[in-house]
Amino acid sequence: MKATNKIRMDQLVLNAVSYSWVTFVAVLCVLPFLLILSGSLTKESEIILEGFKLIPKQFSLEAYQFIFNYPQDILRAYGVTVSLTVLGTILSLFFISMSSYVIQRTDFKWRNAFSFFFYFTTLFSGGLVPFYILVVNYLKLKDTYWVLLLLPLINVFYILVMKSFMRSIPAAITESAKIDGAGDFTIFLRLILPLCKPALATIGLFVALNYWNDWFYSLLFISDQKLYALQYYLYKVIGNVDALKIVAEKTGNQVPDLPGEGIKMALTMVVTGPIIFLYPFVQRYFVKGLTIGAVKG
Amino acid sequence: MKTPFIHDLIRYKTLLLMLLPALLFVLLFQYTPMLGLVLAFKEYTYAKGIIGSDWVGINNFKFFFISGNAWMVTRNTVLYNAAFIAINLVLQVGVAIMLSEIRSRWFKKVSQSLMFLPFFISWVVVGTIAYNLLNYEHGTVNSLFRAAGIDPVNFYGTPGVWPFLLVFFNAWKAVGYGAVFYLAAITSIDQEMFEAAETDGANVFQRIWYITLPSLKPTMMILTLLAVGQIFRGDFGLFFNLVGGNGLLFNATDVIDTFVYRSLVENNEIGMSAAIDFFQSVLCLVTILIVNGIVRRTDKDSALF
Structure with missing residues (x-):
């Protein structure tokens, strides 16, 4: 009894180490975002003179003002990304869950063959070059909205995760509905899909994040400015801030001196803002998804 | 007379149709590029395409390995x-x-x-x-x-x-x-x-x-x-x-x-x-x-x- 009340040395050491190390790592994880935020709010002349720092001396909104004075590009990029994310996530969830349902049906004779067909692609892939040539030269999808919607659509890994989730739904549901004369697609749509809501939410968030954060397919296949998605737009501006000025001038605006460094930081905030605000509310679904995925299907 | 395979196709037609979108997607974007790896042994030209391009043996590999990269x-x-x-x-x-x-x-x-x-x-x-x-x-x-x-x-x-x-x-x-x-x-x-x-x-x-x-x-x-x-x-x-x-x-x-x-x-x-x-x-x-x-x-x- 007494031992539990006494302050134990080993526990004390562990606590000290745990609290300080975890604090250190956690601060390190957020600090860069604070630096970006403060950089976006610093007067350009101060950045040029003294560099980025955590607490600016001269607070200024000039970078945001510039971005929102010429908002055509950023709004269009937002439009591209938001529409891709919404449309892509809905379609992706539909196709993923539909195929997962089929390959986990125990009365489907070829379920193992098809499962392997999907699984094999996680072991071996053709790599970038044939894929690139297929998309550009054969499917002629370069510089189309379709390429951005289509390529992240189906991730085999999510099919396998969904499949292992659906296994926990009693097969009797399908069987009794079949006896009542319901078709396979109706059973899937009316009975199975509503039971999959937790898994759909989790996988849907992963898919949505993939669409929101995609820049790779834009890098490979997009050169038309009208089709720039948010991340790729940011990538382009970081590479060449003056591009902003050129666009603004083309639209007939008199452009003042460009707060270039501030704009890079402000644009980063504009691009990541929605995620930083949303992620605290959705992260528990991600945690759930990761732990489902970790269980071998 | 129906063979067992045809019989199964008919029996599973709805399930197979449901599987079809994902199947085609994976076939097109994952399996087709695997076949495209033959490009490693060819000199690819746009006009001739992957199948028509000329075979060059292991020349492509030689180039990569000799360069030291x-x-x-x-x-x-x-x-x-x-x-x-x-x-x-x-x-x-x-x-x-x-x-x-x-x-x-x-x-x-x-x-x-x-x-x-x-x-x-x-x-x-x-x-x-x-x-x-x-x-x-x-x-x-x-x-x-x-x-x-x-x-x-x-x-x-x-x-x-x-x-x-x-x-x-x-x-x-x-x-x-x-x-x-x-x-x-x-x-x-x-x-x-x-x-x-x-x-x-x-x-x-x-x-x-x-x-x-x-x-x-x-x-x-x-x-x-x-x-x-x-x-x-x-x-x-x-x-x-x-x-x-x-x-x-x-x-x-x-x-x-x-x-x-x-x-x-x-x-x-x-x-x-x-x-x-x-x-x-x-x-x-x-x-x-x-x-x-x-x-x-x-x-x-x-x-x-």
Whole structure:
């Protein structure tokens, strides 16, 4: 009894180490975002003179003002990304869950063959070059909205995760509905899909994040400015801030001196803002998804 | 008269139709490129297409290996991935154990959320973060150096610092995400074991060493094996967004994936980049088969297939 009340040395050491190390790592994880935020709010002349720092001396909104004075590009990029994310996530969830349902049906004779067909692609892939040539030269999808919607659509890994989730739904549901004369697609749509809501939410968030954060397919296949998605737009501006000025001038605006460094930081905030605000509310679904995925299907 | 196969086709027609979109997608975007790997042995011209282009034997491979780049990018890829695997393992397991020992629920929740933030951010944004920190003229690190009277460092012109920086950013992005797996495994440990250890007079470090760590072994094995299976694949997002086209750094930072990208998209050397692709895909497959074979022998339950 007494031992539990006494302050134990080993526990004390562990606590000290745990609290300080975890604090250190956690601060390190957020600090860069604070630096970006403060950089976006610093007067350009101060950045040029003294560099980025955590607490600016001269607070200024000039970078945001510039971005929102010429908002055509950023709004269009937002439009591209938001529409891709919404449309892509809905379609992706539909196709993923539909195929997962089929390959986990125990009365489907070829379920193992098809499962392997999907699984094999996680072991071996053709790599970038044939894929690139297929998309550009054969499917002629370069510089189309379709390429951005289509390529992240189906991730085999999510099919396998969904499949292992659906296994926990009693097969009797399908069987009794079949006896009542319901078709396979109706059973899937009316009975199975509503039971999959937790898994759909989790996988849907992963898919949505993939669409929101995609820049790779834009890098490979997009050169038309009208089709720039948010991340790729940011990538382009970081590479060449003056591009902003050129666009603004083309639209007939008199452009003042460009707060270039501030704009890079402000644009980063504009691009990541929605995620930083949303992620605290959705992260528990991600945690759930990761732990489902970790269980071998 | 119907053969059994036709009979099955009719019986399963709805299920097969439901499977069709995903099937076609995977067939088109995953399996067709596998056949396209024959490009490694051809001289591709747009007009003749993949099938019609002329065979050139192993010329494409010769070019890649003689140039000396083969050894450099393969070495970089493997060494970086090895460092990532080791450091991520230690860091993530460490953080997970510490989090599990922390009693304050509020502190646990907040710190875990903060550590999870980098996972949600694209590599492009990580690129701007690196720019903010490391830029020679205005970078935060260099402003601190100047303020402290230390000479500023031209990070983007100093290859030697990049192994450390890349390992840092990789660990930074993965720590919160990776710790989730281990934390889940710790929560599923039978609490009675800890209580029994307590009664037997074990101190906290003995408890961690003899109960927590051995219980985490299966999770560590699986995650490490999955990573080792990908040891010949460089993380394109990380290397491309942090280093980009900065040729000064390539010796220390170029991995197979960035090299293939540049050869293909910027230099249009399709034959050679297909050869590297082929080389990489085969190495990956062989690694996975070897790793899985070893695991099957020692611990059948941890094997991937």
